[in-house]
Amino acid sequence: xxxxxxxxxxxxxxxxxxxxxxxxxxxxxxxxxxxxxxxxxxxxxxxxxxxxxxxxxxxxxxxxxxxxxxxxxxxxxxxxxxxxxxx
Numbered sequence: 001x002x003x004x005x006x007x008x009x010x011x012x013x014x015x016x017x018x019x020x021x022x023x024x025x026x027x028x029x030x031x032x033x034x035x036x037x038x039x040x041x042x043x044x045x046x047x048x049x050x051x052x053x054x055x056x057x058x059x060x061x062x063x064x065x066x067x068x069x070x071x072x073x074x075x076x077x078x079x080x081x082x083x084x085x086x087x
Contacts, residue, residue, distance in 0.1 A: 028063075057081055 058075025 051077070054080070057085075 054077045055075045057080060058077055059079040059081065060074055061076045061079070064074065064076070
C-alpha cells in the first residue's frame with residue numbers, strides 16, 4: 001500500500017537533513033555563534049560598513065538574544081525594523 005513508503009521516506013529525509021543541522025551546530029560552537037562559519041575579525045572595516053550598519057537596525061534572533069551576542073551588531077539582517085524605528 002501507499003503507507004509502506006513512509007519508513008523509507010523518513011530514513012532518506014534524516015540521512016540528507018541531519019548533516020546540514022550538524023554543520024550549523026559545529027560552526028556555532030567554533031565560529032563565535034555564526035552558523036555560516038564566517039569570521040569577521042580579520043576583515044577590513046570598509047568591507048563591512050553597510051553590513052554593520054544594517055545589523056544595528058534590526059531585531060535580534062533568539063540565539064543572539066539568549067546565548068551569545070554578535071560582535072558585529074545586535075540584529076539579524078533578515079528581520080529589519082520598520083521605517084518608524086529608524087533614526
